[in-house]
Amino acid sequence: xxxxxxxxxxxxxxxxxxxxxxxxxxxxxxxxxxxxxxxxxxxxxxxxxxxxxxxxxxxxxxxxxxxxxxxxxxxxxxxxxxxxxxxxxxxxxxxxxxxxxxxxxxxxxxxxxxxxxxxxxxxxxxxxxxxxxxxxxxxxxxxxxxxxxxxxxxxxxxxxxxxxxxxxxxxxxxxxxxxxxxxxxxxxxxxxxxxxxxxxxxxxxxxxxxxxxxxxxxxxxxxxxxxxxxxxxxxxxxxxxxxxxxxxxxxxxxxxxxxxxxxxxxxxxxxxxxxxxxxxxxxxxxxxxxxxxxxxxxxxxxxxxxxxxxxxxxxxxxxxxxxxxxxxxxxxxxxxxxxxxxxxxxxxxxxxxxxxxxxxxxxxxxxxxxxxxxxxxxxxxxxxxxxxxxxxxxxxxxxxxx
Amino acid sequence: xxxxxxxxxxxxxxxxxxxxxxxxxxxxxxxxxxxxxxxxxxxxxxxxxxxxxxxxxxxxxxxxxxxxxxxxxxxxxxxxxxxxxxxxxxxxxxxxxxxxxxxxxxxxxxxxxxxxxxxxxxxxxxxxxxxxxxxxxxxxxxxxxxxxxxxxxxxxxxxxxxxxxxxxxxxxxxxxxxxxxxxxxxxxxxxxxxxxxxxxxxxxxxxxxxxxxxx
Numbered sequence: 001x002x003x004x005x006x007x008x009x010x011x012x013x014x015x016x017x018x019x020x021x022x023x024x025x026x027x028x029x030x031x032x033x034x035x036x037x038x039x040x041x042x043x044x045x046x047x048x049x050x051x052x053x054x055x056x057x058x059x060x061x062x063x064x065x066x067x068x069x070x071x072x073x074x075x076x077x078x079x080x081x082x083x084x085x086x087x088x089x090x091x092x093x094x095x096x097x098x099x100x101x102x103x104x105x106x107x108x109x110x111x112x113x114x115x116x117x118x119x120x121x122x123x124x125x126x127x128x129x130x131x132x133x134x135x136x137x138x139x140x141x142x143x144x145x146x147x148x149x150x151x152x153x154x155x156x157x158x159x160x161x162x163x164x165x166x167x168x169x170x171x172x173x174x175x176x177x178x179x180x181x182x183x184x185x186x187x188x189x190x191x192x193x194x195x196x197x198x199x200x201x202x203x204x205x206x207x208x209x210x211x212x213x214x215x216x217x218x219x220x221x222x223x224x225x226x227x228x229x230x231x232x233x234x235x236x237x238x239x240x241x242x243x244x245x246x247x248x249x250x251x252x253x254x255x256x257x258x259x260x261x262x263x264x265x266x267x268x269x270x271x272x273x274x275x276x277x278x279x280x281x282x283x284x285x286x287x288x289x290x291x292x293x294x295x296x297x298x299x300x301x302x303x304x305x306x307x308x309x310x311x312x313x314x315x316x317x318x319x320x321x322x323x324x325x326x327x328x329x330x331x332x333x334x335x336x337x338x339x340x341x342x343x344x345x346x347x348x349x350x351x352x353x354x355x356x357x358x359x360x361x362x363x364x365x366x367x368x369x370x371x372x373x374x375x376x377x378x379x380x381x382x383x384x385x386x387x388x389x390x391x392x393x394x395x396x397x398x399x400x401x402x
Numbered sequence: 403x404x405x406x407x408x409x410x411x412x413x414x415x416x417x418x419x420x421x422x423x424x425x426x427x428x429x430x431x432x433x434x435x436x437x438x439x440x441x442x443x444x445x446x447x448x449x450x451x452x453x454x455x456x457x458x459x460x461x462x463x464x465x466x467x468x469x470x471x472x473x474x475x476x477x478x479x480x481x482x483x484x485x486x487x488x489x490x491x492x493x494x495x496x497x498x499x500x501x502x503x504x505x506x507x508x509x510x511x512x513x514x515x516x517x518x519x520x521x522x523x524x525x526x527x528x529x530x531x532x533x534x535x536x537x538x539x540x541x542x543x544x545x546x547x548x549x550x551x552x553x554x555x556x557x558x559x560x561x562x563x564x565x566x567x568x569x570x571x572x573x574x575x576x577x578x579x580x581x582x583x584x585x586x587x588x589x590x591x592x593x594x595x596x597x598x599x600x601x602x603x604x605x606x607x608x609x610x611x612x613x614x615x616x617x
Contacts, residue, residue, distance in 0.1 A: 317480035393476035
């Protein structure tokens with residue numbers, strides 16, 4: 001057992017940076033005013049929200065009035081999708097949406113619900129064996145009725161980075177060719193924020209989701225970039241806050257914290273990416289030395305902090321719990337870790353067998369991760385894998401992976 | 403107690419007994435060669451996430467009662483599945499060995515009780531052990547020439563891979579399952595053999611009407 005916890009589940013959530021907590025504190029104590037109030041406490045809160053909006057807008061190369069604050073990544077995804085679909089004229093033909101097979105549940109479940117209720121027609125494009133969406137497939141799926149394309153910037157489970165700019169350019173050309181304002185392009189960038197360049201002029205996205213809880217900011221706050229001119233139907237009605245798209249008193253400390261967190265990440269982004277990539281590759285290399293072990297996702301087109309590995313003949317949840325007993329926090333795409341009885345839709349979308357999907361374990365590194373931590377995982381993993389395989393009556397052939 | 407997070411944020415709490423049996427499993431097979439001649443049973447498939455294989459030694463004592471004197475196992479599955487098999491092996495071998503007739507009556511609920519329960523959505527992980535046990539006992543009956551004592555799973559097998567029967571589905575409904583999803587959460591039916599799901603749906607509706615409609 002380690003004397004301290006080794007937290008390798010940063011894709012699930014990150015700890016809140018102490019400097020972020022410091023930035024938030026005044027807005028929970030002294031400056032507690034409602035930004036809509038006319039008195040000085042209200043004005044100061046409103047100023048803070050405005051500054052946060054400007055700061056986030058600057059980082060993604062947008063205008064402050066294009067940032068809508070929400071309660072998190074899931075709400076931002078919902079607002080983008082339901083907002084676009086809800087704004088379509090009911091007399092028109094059935095709106096069509098294109099998405100990928102490896103999207104976050106916040107996108108996939110929302111779209112499947114809309115499909116089930118007859119509000120949209122849905123096309124889910126596959127990914128290749130490495131977990132990358134082919135822009136040509138997206139383009140081929142688009143029709144005259146396509147109102148929205150939603151493809152994530154980077155995947156939360158296998159860390160693959162999608163060719164967003166290429167898809168964005170393809171959509172722009174399509175719109176020009178067909179003299180249409182549709183389809184619009186949404187991307188969930190919860191995992192990419194603070195890691196990749198989110199310049200919306202380069203990626204040509206019209207809607208972009210970010211979340212506070214994955215960037216060393218607070219939980220319960222997110223943002224949606226909505227390009228000027230893009231019309232959304234509101235999801236939460238009430239007092240008309242956030243350009244009437246998302247009523248409700250602003251989460252001032254959360255908003256301030258998320259902006260601060262993103263600023264801090266941007267400052268050190270390049271250096272931290274280099275550091276994490278080295279650690280990630282060290283971890284992957286160390287784990288792949290084990291027999292019947294495979295990397296899920298692309299070897300290089302992946303987030304600097306993500307290592308997702310399948311160990312054949314064993315079950316991921318059991319491995320996660322043994323790791324937990326050794327003081328290491330990780331995660332799995334096995335069925336036993338989910339509410340459904342199916343293993344991760346992301347791992348299955350790669351085209352691997354159910355057998356292989358059950359044995360996946362995800363390690364996501366972060367600020368606190370050291371080389372020593374990585375070496376400790378590499379050191380104890382063989383013993384855990386050997387133990388679980390010894391207990392297992394299953395000896396699947398390696399062909400179940402390839 | 404051990405709390406873990408899954409990628410989609412569910413919180414699980416296992417009892418200390420489950421944790422103990424998972425981290426220090428009892429009676430799993432170290433050396434298959436030493437089990438030559440043991441009676442065997444196996445259920446499940448790696449594709450649906452659970453496989454259990456058991457080896458039994460059965461002896462007739464001076465009192466002419468056939469008892470399970472040893473049970474060894476291998477399990478491919480999550481913590482709940484491993485802990486359930488481990489506990490089952492303890493239950494059938496303690497106190498000089500469980501009489502075979504009694505072992506045939508073992509049900510998942512008995513294992514659950516000894517484990518101090520499992521989170522609701524993990525119950526399906528505990529349902530294969532007793533089936534593997536009965537298959538191994540059948541193997542004993544076959545080898546010892548007592549073919550007339552071979553039991554078939556009571557009821558009709560619906561899921562061929564997991565050997566889930568209509569009785570299992572009936573029990574799940576009696577325990578409060580209202581939909582196919584509820585029944586799946588308790589029995590895993592259909593994960594090994596999805597082609598049986600339409601029949602499961604019919605059975606759930608049938609037992610619902612039989613037991614629950616009037617309330």
